[in-house]
Amino acid sequence: MTHVVVIGAGQAGAALVAKLRALGHQGAITLIGEEPSPPYQRPPLSKAYLMGEMEEERLWLRSAEYYAEYQISLRLGQTVSAINRAAKTVTVGGDVVSYDTLALTTGSSPRRLPAAIGGDLAGVYTVRTLADVDAMKAEFALGRRLVIVGGGYIGLEAAAVASKLGLDVTVLEMAPRILQRVAAPETSDFFRALHSAHGVKILESTGLERLLGDGRVNGVRLSDGQELPADFVIAGVGILPGTALAEAAGLTIENGIKTDEHGRTSDPDIWSAGDCASFPWKGGRLRLESVGNAIDQAEVVAENILGAQKPYEAKPWFWSDQYDCKLQIAGLNTGYDAIVTRGPDGEAVSFWYYKGDQLLAVDAMNDPRAYMVGKRLIEQGKSPAKAAVQDPATVMKDLLKA
Numbered sequence: 001m002t003h004v005v006v007i008g009a010g011q012a013g014a015a016l017v018a019k020l021r022a023l024g025h026q027g028a029i030t031l032i033g034e035e036p037s038p039p040y041q042r043p044p045l046s047k048a049y050l051m052g053e054m055e056e057e058r059l060w061l062r063s064a065e066y067y068a069e070y071q072i073s074l075r076l077g078q079t080v081s082a083i084n085r086a087a088k089t090v091t092v093g094g095d096v097v098s099y100d101t102l103a104l105t106t107g108s109s110p111r112r113l114p115a116a117i118g119g120d121l122a123g124v125y126t127v128r129t130l131a132d133v134d135a136m137k138a139e140f141a142l143g144r145r146l147v148i149v150g151g152g153y154i155g156l157e158a159a160a161v162a163s164k165l166g167l168d169v170t171v172l173e174m175a176p177r178i179l180q181r182v183a184a185p186e187t188s189d190f191f192r193a194l195h196s197a198h199g200v201k202i203l204e205s206t207g208l209e210r211l212l213g214d215g216r217v218n219g220v221r222l223s224d225g226q227e228l229p230a231d232f233v234i235a236g237v238g239i240l241p242g243t244a245l246a247e248a249a250g251l252t253i254e255n256g257i258k259t260d261e262h263g264r265t266s267d268p269d270i271w272s273a274g275d276c277a278s279f280p281w282k283g284g285r286l287r288l289e290s291v292g293n294a295i296d297q298a299e300v301v302a303e304n305i306l307g308a309q310k311p312y313e314a315k316p317w318f319w320s321d322q323y324d325c326k327l328q329i330a331g332l333n334t335g336y337d338a339i340v341t342r343g344p345d346g347e348a349v350s351f352w353y354y355k356g357d358q359l360l361a362v363d364a365m366n367d368p369r370a371y372m373v374g375k376r377l378i379e380q381g382k383s384p385a386k387a388a389v390q391d392p393a394t395v396m397k398d399l400l401k402a
Contacts, residue, residue, distance in 0.1 A: 003029075005099035005103070007245065008104060008106040009038070010105060010274065014061045016301055029073065034077070038076065045127065046157045051161055059130070078093055105298060106274075106276045111126075112126060117211060119235070123213070127154055147230040148170070149234070152178075156171070156322055170201045172208055173203065176204055178192060217230055239275070239289060241276045243276060252266035256275075256287040259279050261312060271305060275288075275293075316330070338353075342389055345367075347365075348365065359382070
């Protein structure tokens with residue numbers, strides 16, 4: 001019986017081992033994770049968990065008993081220091097573990113502010129792990145001053161929670177607008193207005209020169225020389241794929257761990273899935289940072305480890321919760337040249353991304369119908385006429401007849 005070793009006990013790793021057992025794999029399975037907790041959901045960390053509305057055990061993807069019941073050896077709080085591809089072993093602490101098949105679901109880690117500008121001061125946080133959020137929880141007290149560096153989804157979600165808890169919040173964004181890397185100006189405008197209405201100050205086209213403080217952060221100096229007081233700082237400046245272990249083992253790296261359409265790396269006995277893995281996509285390569293991709297890709301890899309030879313066909317979707325607004329995104333907007341707005345209809349509005357006459361993506365705010373219809377259209381390769389999308393008289397489901 002083959003021994004499958006999976007390094008990385010996040011969403012992708014948990015999905016992969018569960019799928020192997022569901023498909024009837026009888027051999028040994030070992031799942032190795034750096035964190036002390038069993039695999040858990042990350043999205044609620046910066047929302048319900050930080051708000052104190054969710055206990056840690058409710059974050060867990062499966063109960064601790066599940067792994068014992070399905071004979072999945074769970075090695076938590078342990079770091080793999082090396083992969084020996086020739087010997088087909090991994091080094092974990094003082095142990096050497098043999099594998100027949102290895103899967104890397106090593107996820108991603110947050111970019112940190114450089115120590116040279118004060119990034120190593122106490123009171124400077126990132127939002128990625130349970131430990132990150134546990135460390136900062138006590139900081140979220142009424143009236144305290146929080147500066148968030150980065151106006152992407154992580155930063156804005158943290159701003160929403162802090163504002164709800166009565167903190168004084170300022171968001172710094174170096175680009176001309178928040179969400180510039182990921183969304184259209186219309187979506188940026190929507191969220192800027194939403195945050196402003198909740199008292200959050202958003203400073204765009206504003207760089208960070210350095211963090212101030214002796215041992216602990218007490219302020220920030222902006223690129224224009226202005227100084228702002230800060231009781232603590234959160235950096236939301238993107239994430240980096242977890243490729244170090246793969247790179248040290250000599251695997252090919254290309255915007256993450258390079259895999260083929262089946263999820264196999266440059267070593268035929270090593271597979272990869274999730275935030276750390278790039279895969280073929282429309283003549284190029286794509287790496288997705290989302291829960292949906294981590295699960296779907298990992299499950300396809302599990303099938304292929306067992307011989308299915310099934311190509312992974314990504315169906316990108318994402319979401320973000322801020323205040324009482326639920327943003328749902330279908331598709332990828334890369335290369336769009338036109339935006340069509342549908343609504344607003346009460347609290348609901350959606351922005352539809354087109355390249356020529358082709359529908360690429362939809363951003364739907366409090367509009368689950370627009371999201372579902374848009375997602376189905378994109379997956380079916382259909383593109384409704386822009387005028388039909390924009391026309392409030394158009395019944396949403398009629399767009400599926402495009």
